[in-house]
Amino acid sequence: MWATAQLLKQPSTENNLLRTTTLFCVLCVLLSVSGMAQQAIVRGVVFNEQQVPQSGVNITWSGGGTQTDESGFYTLSIPAEKTIQLNFSHIAYKAIKAQFNLKENEMVEFNPVLNAKVEQISDVVITANTTDQLSGITILTPETVRKIPGANPGVENLLQALPGVSSNNELSTQYAVRGGNYDENLVYINDIEVYRPFLIRSGQQEGLSIINPDLVRDIDFSAGGFQAKYGDKLSSVLDITYKRPVEFAASADVSLLGASISAEGISKNKKFTAIGGARYWDNSLLVDAKQTQTNYRPRFTDLQTYLTYTFNPKFSIDFLGTVAVNSYNYEPQTRQTNFGTLADPVALVVVYNGQEQDRYETYCGALSTTYQPNEQLDLKFTASAYHTQEQEHYDIAAQYALGTPNTTIGSANAGEVDFTRAIGAQLTHARNNLDALIVNLQHKGQYIKDEHQLDWGLKYAHENIRDRLQEYEIIDSAGFSKRPPLEEFVNEQPYEPFDAPLSPFTSRRAQNSVSIDRVMGYLQYSKRINWSSAKAWFNAGIRSQFWTVSGLGIASTSQQVVSPRGQFSLKPNWKSDMLFRLAAGIYHQPPFYRELRNDQGQVVPDVEAQRSVHLVLGNDWSFDMWGRPFTLTSEAYFKSLDNVNTYTLENVRIRYRAANDAEAYAYGLDFRLSGEFVPGTDSWISLGLLKTEENIQDRGYIARPTDQRFKVAFLFQDYVPRIPDMKLYLKMVYQTGLPGGSPSYADPYLYQTRLPFYFRSDVGFLYTIINSERSSLRNSLIKELSTGIEIFNIFDRQNSITNTFVRDAATRQQYAVPNYLTPRVFNIRLSARF
Known part of the structure; x- marks a missing residue:
């Protein structure tokens, strides 16, 4: 039996899964008995x-x-x-x-x-882990990141199992935190802020995350109330540190979805270290399983390296470089989506012509020097550059019809469409190109003396973006071209003729050349305090940013914001191991290029920084259960926002109104119980409650696009007690539906609907064939060789990300046809470490 069968009562469906797995494990036991004798x-x-x-x-x-x-x-x-x-x-x-x-x-x-x-030098030594706990940082294990299955594996895949973090698209690495959107999250690799491609519209276009899990040493994540040393965003911080090798090692991973290799080493004189990785990804296996039949040729490749050279104990230099080329070629052929009810089944049948060709090339390089004149003082200087060249070109014509599928149980034609009605057509066109260059120069310093710590930083950034936006959509319903449903049009086609030139249903044309110069700085002070038997820690800081927007045909505009932030933690000397945290601050998000561009593509240079007042109250309770350590982390939070830059969300594309025309709020509760549900493993259960609403132009409060009311996630690791090399990895997420799925141009105050709930479970079975821990193999070249099978969406839940709206010309009824995400998919994986 699995070890957890003695600890947790599983639902009946999971019991069936565990029984099936047990039979598989018993077979492995029989094959392994001879090797385990004596x-x-x-x-x-x-x-x-x-x-x-x-x-x-x-x-x-x-x-x-x-x-x-x-x-x-x-x-x-x-x-x-x-x-x-x-x-x-x-x-x-x-x-x-x-x-x-x-x-x-x-x-x-x-x-x-x-x-x-x-x-010890002083009475209390605060380790890195302890400092993270005091400041509300969640620490994730890189090994867990590499093992947990997912349609898009990596650090973001594991983040989606945390409370307060939501993502309703398994093909995307983007995530929303506590009511924020995808653009409100900071991501650092070795203190270098990293950026995502701009023109990505769909999760299946993303390919690889910029974070290579094979190179990662530390993963720190904060869902809010973070320190002043982190940048100007409203929602969260993901702080990644790459490894600095101490010996030679290598790894390789191959599956039906792609392959990755990495290698690391150190010179004989111990001064030079190098680590590098290459990845190739092809998610055809996932997309080919969807309801749209396609010729799909994605090519996602990535190269990364991290080099360090230590001249002496006081001075070192390091270089971080990344190259990513994502080529996305998509040629849809046919689609059939069955929806409706058993009493009134409906099917959408589509035949396509045309194709889409997208390409995203990103290059990033950062050179840093670290100088430590003494044990108390650290000085770091960094120069970095990020360059992206992106194209989004497509011409796709679709002829569609509504029909009634065959619902006769046992029929050879079950699910097929018997007859169709309401023939229509759609033509989408885009020729979008973007070229962005971002250059950063920054200095960071830290001084530690006894219980006191002072941090400071100064950064200059220059952003140059050249952008051409040209896209339109034409919709034809039963032979009549539909005009856009704007207020000035009375849209009664095809029932009443309209004497006017034809207009596309949607149309956007713009050409922008924009430069943004930013100067940022921060100063913060931290101190540990002993109050009789209790221990306390506080942090107080302030950061500021000044920026100027200019460009071709744009009047130069300058603005400045100031953000004070503070944290306080208290650890009483109680019998129960308790830690209390309080964080508060004013957070600003000065607009990036995408936030300056309105929904028609024009740049609005005087868009102001969005502002959010954070208040976070947290508690960590560490205790023993079943003789093993557990921690219950609880956080209550409230955010009050003004100068809100409202937006619409479609798949993973965000279109801003660039008007600062709303105010909003978000509040909720996050809980996570983590520990050894199975001895020697790390698992957790998380629960999130959230409500976020916005008031646009004083019309009243309505749900924001990321209003994820309820979430529960389960991350679980297990092994067979008599065969510890046979392991199970499970990630399960349930989230209530997001607002969305509204037709284009729909007024959110008149059309408020939610998508169905999102439920997904991914499971992986991994067996270690070679393990260097075995005495007979400890000098083997291969330290570890594992193989296994992964099942994505094991319960085959039909999750939808958006709706396609189709109009029945005969009845004037408009149908919301769900765009489903990936069904159940099997993957085979082979991993080796040297």
């Missing part, structure tokens, strides 16, 4: 004094050994029926010795705690 297993997690799992701990005995992974977990095979002494050692801790005498095939869990062996 062996026993010791496994567990090694902790430090702060009960934080400790990586890099050596576990040795006279015949072999192993090392804890990034989550502190280890497993070791030892001879049975013998007394074996295991030594647990780490350079920063006192060694521990333990003796075991186990029976054949017996498995014992041993979770030692290592104590520091060096004298």
